[in-house]
Amino acid sequence: MAAYSVPAGVCTNYFNIDDILASQEKVPCVFNAKVAALGYLDQSTTDVDLNVGTKLELPFWLARFLQKGARNIVTVDTPKTYKEGYRNIFTADPNVVDLHRLGPFFYLFGGKLLTLQLPDAEEIADVLLKTFQGRFRKIMDGSQNALHADLTSQTSVLDDQERHLFAAGQDSLHGFHRWEKRETEKLSTSVMVANHRKRKRIGAMPTAS
Amino acid sequence: MLAEKALDLIRELQRTLSGTLSPYNEDKIRQVLEEMQNLYDQNRDRAHYAAGQADVFAAIQLRHAAIQRNKRCLLAYLYNRLEQIRKMRWEFGSVLPSDVRYNMCEQEVQWFTQYNRQLANYMKTIGESGGLDLTQDMKPPKTLYVLVRCIMDHGEFETQDGNIILLKKNSQHYLLRSECEHLIRQGILEHLVH
Amino acid sequence: MLIKDFRRDFYDVLQHQRVLILVAFDVDALCACKILQYLFQCDQVLYTVVPVNGLQGVENAFLENAEGIKHVILINCGASVDIVELLQPEDNVRFYICDSHRPVDIHNYYNAVQVKLLMRGEELSVPSYDEVFRDDESSESDTENDDPELGGKKKRFDDEAILRRQERRRWKENRVKLLFDYTKFTSFGTSAALVMFELAWKLSKDTNNLLWLAIVGVTDQQIHYRTPREKYMEDVLALQVHVSRHNQRGDDDENLLSVNCLRVSFEEELHLSLYRHWSLFDSICHSTSVACKLKLWSLKGQKKLHEFLAEMGLPLAQCKQQYSAMESTLKSEVKEKMQTFMHKYGLEIQDIILPSFTMQYGYKSVLCAADHVMMCAALLESIDKSKMLTDYFLDGTEVLQRSNQEKMDSGVDAAKHQLRSMVKQIQSFIDMHQIISAGPFLYVFIQEGAADSRFFSHPQCLIRLARFTLEAHCNVTRNKRARILPLILGAPLMNEEGSTLVVGIPPLDTDDERKNFFGKAFEQAAESTNTSAKFNSFESHVIEMKSEDKSKFFDAMIGLLQ
Numbered sequence: 010m011a012a013y014s015v016p017a018g019v020c021t022n023y024f025n026i027d028d029i030l031a032s033q034e035k036v037p038c039v040f041n042a043k044v045a046a047l048g049y050l051d052q053s054t055t056d057v058d059l060n061v062g063t064k065l066e067l068p069f070w071l072a073r074f075l076q077k078g079a080r081n082i083v084t085v086d087t088p089k090t091y092k093e094g095y096r097n098i099f100t101a102d103p104n105v106v107d108l109h110r111l112g113p114f115f116y117l118f119g120g121k122l123l124t125l126q127l128p129d130a131e132e133i134a135d136v137l138l139k140t141f142q143g144r145f146r147k148i149m150d151g152s153q154n155a156l157h158a159d160l161t162s163q164t165s166v167l168d169d170q171e172r173h174l175f176a177a178g179q180d181s182l183h184g185f186h187r188w189e190k191r192e193t194e195k196l197s198t199s200v201m202v203a204n205h206r207k208r209k210r211i212g213a214m215p216t217a218s
Numbered sequence: 219m220l221a222e223k224a225l226d227l228i229r230e231l232q233r234t235l236s237g238t239l240s241p242y243n244e245d246k247i248r249q250v251l252e253e254m255q256n257l258y259d260q261n262r263d264r265a266h267y268a269a270g271q272a273d274v275f276a277a278i279q280l281r282h283a284a285i286q287r288n289k290r291c292l293l294a295y296l297y298n299r300l301e302q303i304r305k306m307r308w309e310f311g312s313v314l315p316s317d318v319r320y321n322m323c324e325q326e327v328q329w330f331t332q333y334n335r336q337l338a339n340y341m342k343t344i345g346e347s348g349g350l351d352l353t354q355d356m357k358p359p360k361t362l363y364v365l366v367r368c369i370m371d372h373g374e375f376e377t378q379d380g381n382i383i384l385l386k387k388n389s390q391h392y393l394l395r396s397e398c399e400h401l402i403r404q405g406i407l408e409h410l411v412h
Numbered sequence: 413m414l415i416k417d418f419r420r421d422f423y424d425v426l427q428h429q430r431v432l433i434l435v436a437f438d439v440d441a442l443c444a445c446k447i448l449q450y451l452f453q454c455d456q457v458l459y460t461v462v463p464v465n466g467l468q469g470v471e472n473a474f475l476e477n478a479e480g481i482k483h484v485i486l487i488n489c490g491a492s493v494d495i496v497e498l499l500q501p502e503d504n505v506r507f508y509i510c511d512s513h514r515p516v517d518i519h520n521y522y523n524a525v526q527v528k529l530l531m532r533g534e535e536l537s538v539p540s541y542d543e544v545f546r547d548d549e550s551s552e553s554d555t556e557n558d559d560p561e562l563g564g565k566k567k568r569f570d571d572e573a574i575l576r577r578q579e580r581r582r583w584k585e586n587r588v589k590l591l592f593d594y595t596k597f598t599s600f601g602t603s604a605a606l607v608m609f610e611l612a613w614k615l616s617k618d619t620n621n622l623l624w625l626a627i628v629g630v631t632d633q634q635i636h637y638r639t640p641r642e643k644y645m646e647d648v649l650a651l652q653v654h655v656s657r658h659n660q661r662g663d664d665d666e667n668l669l670s671v672n673c674l675r676v677s678f679e680e681e682l683h684l685s686l687y688r689h690w691s692l693f694d695s696i697c698h699s700t701s702v703a704c705k706l707k708l709w710s711l712k713g714q715k716k717l718h719e720f721l722a723e724m725g726l727p728l729a730q731c732k733q734q735y736s737a738m739e740s741t742l743k744s745e746v747k748e749k750m751q752t753f754m755h756k757y758g759l760e761i762q763d764i765i766l767p768s769f770t771m772q773y774g775y776k777s778v779l780c781a782a783d784h785v786m787m788c789a790a791l792l793e794s795i796d797k798s799k800m801l802t803d804y805f806l807d808g809t810e811v812l813q814r815s816n817q818e819k820m821d822s823g824v825d826a827a828k829h830q831l832r833s834m835v836k837q838i839q840s841f842i843d844m845h846q847i848i849s850a851g852p853f854l855y856v857f858i859q860e861g862a863a864d865s866r867f868f869s870h871p872q873c874l875i876r877l878a879r880f881t882l883e884a885h886c887n888v889t890r891n892k893r894a895r896i897l898p899l900i901l902g903a904p905l906m907n908e909e910g911s912t913l914v915v916g917i918p919p920l921d922t923d924d925e926r927k928n929f930f931g932k933a934f935e936q937a938a939e940s941t942n943t944s945a946k947f948n949s950f951e952s953h954v955i956e957m958k959s960e961d962k963s964k965f966f967d968a969m970i971g972l973l974q
Contacts, residue, residue, distance in 0.1 A: 023290060024297040029228050043273040044280060045264075050219070058273060071220070074283040075276075082276050191411070194360045196395075198405035201309040204237030205318070206405060363456050365449070367806065381430055381480045383460060388802030389477075390461040392452060 027169060031114035032121060035066040038075070038083040069121055076125060085125050087133070090115075096136045103143030108168035115168040116141065144171065152178025156186065220257075220284035224250045224291030231298050237309075239302055242323035247292065254288045257281045303330055307337070308353060311400060354399055364395045366407040375401070413524045414533045415508075418611045422508055422530060423451070425483075431459040432481045434473055434489060435805075436950055438636070438872060439788045441488035442808050443605035443629035444510060447622050448485070451612055463805035464489060466948035467498065474499050481505070488512055488604050489950045494519040496526055510607055512633070513950055514599045518544055518591070530611075535601045539590045546583070597927035598952050600638040605629020606647060613654070620658045620674045624781075625812065627651055627676070627769045628788070631781040634766070635789070636872055637879050637917070640926045641762070648767055652678050655769065674814065676771045679780070682747055683766040685831055686783050689824045692738065692746065693721075693731040698831040700876075701763035704883040709839040720757050724749040736777060773814050787811050787823030790830045793870035795906070833864030834877050838884050847885045850966065852973035853898045856881060857912070860904040860959075868903035869913055871954045877901065878917045886920055895921045898930070900969070905956060912962065916953045928953045937968040 022028060044059040051065055059065075067075070067083070075082040089095065090111045099106060108115045119137045123130050151163050152175045164175055187193050227246055234240045261278050268274045303326060306314055312334050322330070342349040372385035377397055385391075385406065391398075401407045415421045431452070435445045445461060452459050460481075462473040470489055478484075484507050486495070491511035497519065501507075509520065510530040520527045521538045522545065609626035612618040630647045633639045639647075655676050684702070687695035696717060697708050706720070707713035721731055726746070730738050750764050770780045792808040799807075810816050811823040837858065841847055847856045858865050868874045878901040886894045898919045905911040916930030931952025938945040938957075943965045945957040957965060 024294045026228055026231055026294065026298060029225075029291060029294055030232065033225055042276050044276040045271070045273040046260075047277050047280060068219070068221075070287055071280070071283055074286075075280060080276075080279065082279070194357070195411045196357065196364070196399060196402045196409040198408075199309040199403045201237040201306065202403065202405045204235055205310075205315060206237075208235065208238055363453070363458070365453065384476050384479075386462075386476065388463075388800065388806055390806075392449070392457070392459045394458075 027114065027117065031117040032070045033068045034088070034114065034118045036069050036072040036088055036122075036125070037064065037086040038067045038072050039064050039086070040083050042082045044082065069118065073121075073125060085127065087127050087129055088122070091119060091122060091129075091133050091136075093129070093132075096132060099136050099140045099143075103140040104147055106140075107166040108140075108144075108171065109166055112168045114170075116170050148175050149178060151175065153182055155179075156182065220281075221253075221287040221291065223253060224288045224295075227295040228291050231295060234302075236305075239299070239306070239318050239321045241321040242299075242326065244323065247295075250288055250292055254285050257285050257288075261285075299326065300329060304333060307333060309403065311353070311404065312338075351396075354396055356399075356403075359395055362395060363392055364398065365390065365392050365410045366398050366402065367391075367410055368406070369408050370406060372401070372406045413521070413528055414536075415528045415530055416533075418530060419614055422528065423611065423615065425506075426452075426457055427455060429457065429483050430481060431457060431483045431485060432474075432477050433459055433461045433485045433487065434464045434470055435461060436488040437463060437465050437792055437801075437805065438488055439632035439785050439792065439808070440512060440603050440605050440629040442788065442792070442805075442812060443625040443632070444487050444603075444608040446809065446812060447605060447608040447612055447625050448487070450619075450622060451608075451615065451617055454617055463802055465801055466950065467493060468948050471499060474501070478505070483508065485509075486511060491516045491520060491529070491531075492598070492950070492952070493517055496520075496523060501526070510604045511950075512600045512602060512604050512638070514601050515594055515597075518594070530607055532602050532607070537594075539594055543583075543590055544587055592932075596932055597929055598931045599925075599927045600633060602643075603629040603633050603639075603647065605632075606651070609654075618654070618658075620676055621814075623651070623654050623658055624674065624676055624769075624771055624814075626654075627781050628784050628812065631768060632785045632789070635782055635785045636875060637923075638926060640924050643926075645767065648678075648769075651769070672774055674771060674773045676769055679768060679770050680747070681766050681768040681770065681780050681782065682750070683762075683764055683782070685786060686824065686827060687735050688777060688780065688783065690735060690828060691732050692726070692735050693717075693728070694828075695735070698828075698835055700880050700883060702759065703835065704880070704887045705758050705763060707884075707887060709835065709842060709884070716757065720753065723753050723756075771814070776817070779814075779820075783824075783827075784812070786827040786831075787820065789872055790826035791819075791823050793830075793867070793873050794826060795866040830867055830873060833867050834873075834880060836864065837862075837868070837877060838881055841881055842884060842888055847881065847889075847899075849891065849894075849897065850970050852970060853900055853916075854882070854885065854894070855900040855902070855966065857901075857962075858903040865904055866906050869906035871913065871915065871949055871951065874901060874903055874913060874915050874954070875917065875951075877903075878915050882917060882920060895919060900930075900966075902962070904959070908956075910959050911956055912959045914955050914957060933969065933972055937965055937972055940972075941965055941968045943968075 040059055040061055040063045043061055046057060048054060048056040048058050051059060051063055054063075072083060072085050074080075076085050095111075112118070116137055119133060123134055127133065148167065148171055151160065155163075160175075160179075164172055167175060184193075187195075223246060227243060227250070230240055230243060230246075261281050264274050264278060268278055303314075303322065306318065307330070310318075314330070319327070337352075341352055344350050368385045368387055368389050368391070371387045375383050375385050377383060377394070383391060383393075385401075390410070391407075398407055402409050433445060433448065435441050449459070449461070451457075460477060462477060464470045464473050467489075470486070474484065478501070482504055484501075484505060486507060486509045488511050490498075490507070491509050492513050492515065494517050495507050495509065503526075506526055506528065508528045508530055512531075514536070516529060516531075516536055516538065518538060520529060521536070522541055603626070605626045606629060609618060609622055609629075612622050630644065630651060633647075634641075634644045655678055659676055684692075684695040684699045686698075690698075696702050703709070706716050708717055718728065721728060724746075726742055726749070730742055735743070747765075751761065754760070754764055766782065768781050770778050771784075772778050788808050788811050791811050792804050794804045794807065796804075807819065807822075810819045813819070840862075841856055847854055858868055868877055878899055881901060882899040885899075896919045898916060900914060900916045902912045902914045905913050914934070916928065916934065918925075918928050918930075934945065934953065934955050935947065937943070938947075938955075941961070941964050943957055943961040945955045945961075945965070947955055949955065
């Protein structure tokens with residue numbers, strides 16, 4: 010296939026949609042320096058400037074830029090879901106957590122946080138790994154064994170990357186079954202065309218009725 | 219907040235399903251560009267007296283970050299749309315469905331035409347005699363001929379040897395695989411394997 | 413023209429050509445088509461398959477697809493009409509007709525250039541060429557035209573001319589009589605599927621799969637009352653030879669067929685519809701012969717059946733559950749016990765036993781040929797309104813594909829549904845005394861809007877219903893003449909309001925000849941009354957007409973048959 014695609018979140022790609030969305034997640038910041046004329050960013054005050062000590066939730070891309078190196082305009086704190094309280098929950102039983110609600114880019118954003126030189130970076134890295142390890146078996150189980158079942162209840166609590174993983178597992182499962190039934194040689198309508206047609210039909214329905 | 223509108227564009231991309239192309243959001247893009255222009259103007263005005271004033275300098279840096287962010291979002295928007303259009307060339311063939319074409323902006327149409335031309339030229343140059351159709355045999359072919367069934371009325375179809383076949387819904391044909399592979403991929407024929 | 417050597421004059425000619433195959437809507441035709449498709453795929457002959465429903469369909473399909481086509485194969489259609497006259501093809505188009513309908517139109521038979529008949533020659537008793545065609549016809553008519561002038565001029569009688577004219581008149585009379593005798597009865601010859609299978613055999617390309625298709629084709633002829641029992645037995649014997657050739661490989665373990673292969677075996681089958689996929693009880697209630705003999709639609713009949721089952725030692729609870737879940741000891745005894753006790757209940761051996769074949773594939777349950785026919789026929793004549801006629805055809809094709817379990821199941825369901833509504837319909841015929849004797853024949857009409865009448869707007873199903881009805885009627889009526897009366901059955905057409913599909917079947921007494929005179933009779937009745945009946949079907953004893961013309965038409969029929 011000619012199309013070149015980036016596996017979501019594996020590497021940070023400038024054009025990657027998931028990466029852009031993940032870097033929009035908010036991080037609590039405290040300003041170390043006064044910033045002129047940008048008071049409107051803090052909706053709780055009417056000051057013209059952003060004063061020292063202002064606490065603000067900034068998107069990751071901005072926080073990282075302002076914190077980086079000599080700039081040091083803000084001090085970054087760990088977001089709530091990666092703090093100790095949540096970390097304990099994840100370590101206790103990673104399988105019960107709804108990562109989609111907490112994420113949905115839990116791992117991707119978590120990985121980005123590690124570049125912020127937070128004091129608890131090591132613990133965060135640890136908990137990301139452990140959470141993934143803990144949940145991986147269940148994801149694999151589900152994606153490799155459910156052939157026709159409705160899986161929305163299972164996939165709805167998955168993080169975005171986990172969903173990709175789950176879909177890949179399902180894909181290979183269906184591929185295997187098609188191979189078993191000797192259907193692999195069958196030429197089929199391209200998925201894109203089929204989707205396009207389906208959409209068109211849905212779109213056409215209201216006018217028809 | 220800064221760069222919110224640019225993010226809307228990205229969200230729009232995320233919502234788009236494969237097989238469709240959302241309308242080129244010219245309006246949003248103009249708004250984003252305006253925001254960038256604003257931020258840039260402000261920075262330029264203040265750059266003159268920023269020296270030594272830490273708070274002004276910090277503000278400039280913050281705005282600059284926002285400009286960079288906006289730029290990234292815009293480029294990602296355009297790039298991902300092009301990717302989608304390119305994929306469509308391989309899935310739909312050289313002529314895109316009218317609703318897809320309708321949603322493309324003028325430059326995208328131009329790009330598509332050029333891509334089409336380059337691909338065709340490239341395919342003409344490779345292979346021994348008269349080129350090689352790369353869009354064919356996406357799966358390794360097992361047989362020279364295939365049995366197909368017509369899923370929809372398609373009208374007449376001329377085969378390479380000059381015969382004309384009427385592709386009417388539910389008729390079955392035994393045809394050269396190379397001739398009908400495109401039609402199968404476009405969902406006009408169904409391949410019957412037994 | 414009849415083809416002697418199928419291989420040389422038919423198969424080899426088609427190599428490297430593009431072929432159009434027109435297939436009628438019956439199970440036999442489908443099987444034949446599948447066999448032919450397999451052969452063509454072996455040799456990479458390009459083809460197009462178009463299902464055709466009726467003569468109009470043949471015409472349309474030919475018009476639409478004929479471009480660039482030089483070879484047209486017609487399966488189970490086209491033999492009984494002058495195909496060249498109907499389609500007006502170009503001179504280089506050849507028609508190959510593999511059709512079990514008889515009689516074959518004499519023009520087809522004697523057209524040596526454009527029409528090739530793929531059938532067994534010994535089955536046709538076509539009048540000899542000299543009796544129906546005269547080569548000197550043109551010169552004859554010339555002289556005839558000239559005659560009056562000559563006579564006028566010379567004013568003398570030419571003895572020779574008179575003699576010639578007399579002889580000619582005699583010949584003409586003789587021709588009309590011969591043709592009438594020839595076309596008086598319609599019947600069926602060897603199944604198209606069997607003919608195709610024999611071709612495959614001659615090409616050494618026969619497989620167990622193709623054999624099964626041939627078996628299904630032959631069984632279809634039996635199920636739809638097309639061929640006499642002797643003819644069926646003859647074909648079964650021929651098939652049995654092939655079956656043992658393909659399925660026996662010596663007794664040692666090494667040579668055993670793998671379970672993953674298709675296995676076909678000859679069996680004295682219980683002649684009960686779908687019993688392997690139903691409960692024994694239901695199956696008995698929906699099988700023509702047994703249901704009619706025991707009058708199973710009445711309370712008394714039901715009691716009798718209970719008695720019968722009790723005497724055989726089959727617990728009712730077992731009989732009413734899925735046959736596949738029945739106790740295996742009971743299952744193995746059913747056939748034997750039925751034969752032991754049947755005479756007491758007035759049943760004959762051929763009511764219960766049908767020599768037939770079964771197939772097994774993998775570990776799935778056994779399927780018998782008759783059930784496969786029913787499944788396929790039910791899908792071919794489905795009542796699913798969301799689908800087109802051609803969709804039915806494809807469903808039918810797929811159900812013949814043994815690996816398609818999903819379609820098989822839907823076929824079983826459709827067949828059961830069809831049988832249930834058939835029995836319900838017959839019950840209402842009998843209970844309401846709707847079967848009326850018109851003197852020389854019986855007739856009955858299904859009311860428009862009656863429940864399940866949609867099933868009966870298809871010809872094959874209607875024919876089966878007619879046969880079932882006639883048998884049921886003969887078993888309840890006190891009229892001793894019932895067995896020598898034919899039956900006409902009419903049903904409202906699903907798609908066209910105000911139209912009726914009419915079928916005529918011969919009386920039970922002469923039933924086993926499977927000769928039907930209604931084709932000619934319908935034609936004459938329609939002619940004499942100017943009814944706008946449509947003779948679209950390949951079977952001439954099935955016609956369509958306007959409902960309001962019914963009484964007029966029937967008066968003519970009574971006059972005709974008296």
